[in-house]
Amino acid sequence: MSHPIVPYSTDAAEKAAQILSQGGLVAVPTETVYGLAADATDDHAVARIYEAKGRPSFNPLIIHVTGLEMAATYAEISPLAEKLAAAFWPGPLTMVLPVRADSGLSKLVTAGLDTVAIRCPQSEPAQAILAAFGRPFAAPSANPSGGLSPTSAAHVAAGLGAKVDMILDNGPSSVGVESTILAVGETLSLLRPGSITIGQIEKVTDQAVEIKEKSAEILAPGMMESHYAPNALLRLNAKTPASGEEFLGFGPISTPHALNLSPSGDLTEAAANLFAYLHRLDEAAEKIAVAPIPETGLGIAINDRLRRAAAPR
Ligand code: TXA
Numbered sequence: 001m002s003h004p005i006v007p008y009s010t011d012a013a014e015k016a017a018q019i020l021s022q023g024g025l026v027a028v029p030t031e032t033v034y035g036l037a038a039d040a041t042d043d044h045a046v047a048r049i050y051e052a053k054g055r056p057s058f059n060p061l062i063i064h065v066t067g068l069e070m071a072a073t074y075a076e077i078s079p080l081a082e083k084l085a086a087a088f089w090p091g092p093l094t095m096v097l098p099v100r101a102d103s104g105l106s107k108l109v110t111a112g113l114d115t116v117a118i119r120c121p122q123s124e125p126a127q128a129i130l131a132a133f134g135r136p137f138a139a140p141s142a143n144p145s146g147g148l149s150p151t152s153a154a155h156v157a158a159g160l161g162a163k164v165d166m167i168l169d170n171g172p173s174s175v176g177v178e179s180t181i182l183a184v185g186e187t188l189s190l191l192r193p194g195s196i197t198i199g200q201i202e203k204v205t206d207q208a209v210e211i212k213e214k215s216a217e218i219l220a221p222g223m224m225e226s227h228y229a230p231n232a233l234l235r236l237n238a239k240t241p242a243s244g245e246e247f248l249g250f251g252p253i254s255t256p257h258a259l260n261l262s263p264s265g266d267l268t269e270a271a272a273n274l275f276a277y278l279h280r281l282d283e284a285a286e287k288i289a290v291a292p293i294p295e296t297g298l299g300i301a302i303n304d305r306l307r308r309a310a311a312p313r
């Protein structure tokens with residue numbers, strides 16, 4: 001087989017759309033992480049996502065759309081959802097909305113729920129593929145189930161390799177953590193923190209956001225305790241590394257040669273580096289100590305991913 005990594009171009013995006021329409025799998029760069037995309041209306045194609053990732057089938061997928069108009073073909077769009085889309089789309093906000101009875105989506109996408117998770121990505125390659133394809137693709141993060149999310153084409157190739165028909169390369173993902181997931185009904189519930197914060201959502205909607213993360217029910221399997229897990233053991237909130245540990249720093253640190261998520265203490269930079277640095281340290285060490293990250297803004301999403309990566313398994 002030819003090497004599946006192809007640099008992004010408009011021609012490559014058209015080729016990717018063609019592969020999707022033939023039931024194939026394409027790794028698509030988005031601003032959050034790389035996604036493993038398949039035609040959301042094709043059962044066989046969606047089944048290949050679950051198979052490639054080794055993903056439990058109760059875990060539903062996010063569909064990706066060009067915008068509100070395409071979203072309305074698949075989900076009931078309330079005025080509240082419209083307001084959120086106007087403020088945050090395209091961008092890293094996923095809304096969980098009532099699925100339309102006539103949606104034509106594969107049942108494997110919603111895993112039998114009466115809601116569907118919809119996101120409108122900002123990244124140019126994702127939008128170019130969607131425009132050429134003309135309907136949504138379903139895409140979880142392009143990594144083996146339970147592993148670290150990929151923020152580069154090389155991460156995808158290392159994790160999934162020949163299971164993918166094409167890996168579109170657009171360099172490192174700019175945001176670096178997965179989208180914020182918000183259930184939008186009469187009320188708003190945060191299912192997964194991301195770079196769009198509760199504060200931003202409450203400001204736009206003038207409505208309180210409930211945090212659902214600790215719910216016993218698995219509403220979003222990203223909510224399962226051990227997720228995003230590296231092979232190495234992680235120790236969080238470490239001031240300095242113990243012997244045998246690699247150190248992942250944040251802000252000014254005195255450990256020489258350690259990787260630093262952001263020497264200047266910038267959370268946006270830290271999020272963009274998070275998964276790439278965890279991938280690197282995971283290859284280099286059995287134990288990783290991670291510096292404290294402030295629990296504000298994007299730090300909430302970063303700490304969420306770190307806690308899951310450190311959870312017992
Ligand atoms: O940034 C992102 O969202 C990336 C890129 C590729 O778009 N995608 C991503 O997908 O993170 P994934 O599959 O790794 O995470 C999707 C999350 C899962 O935790 C899943 O359980 C939840 O969305 N989800 C999907 N449909 C849902 C639904 N109807 N109700 C509740 N949660 C849902």
Ligand code: MG
Pocket residue numbers: 140141149
């Ligand atoms: Mg994932």
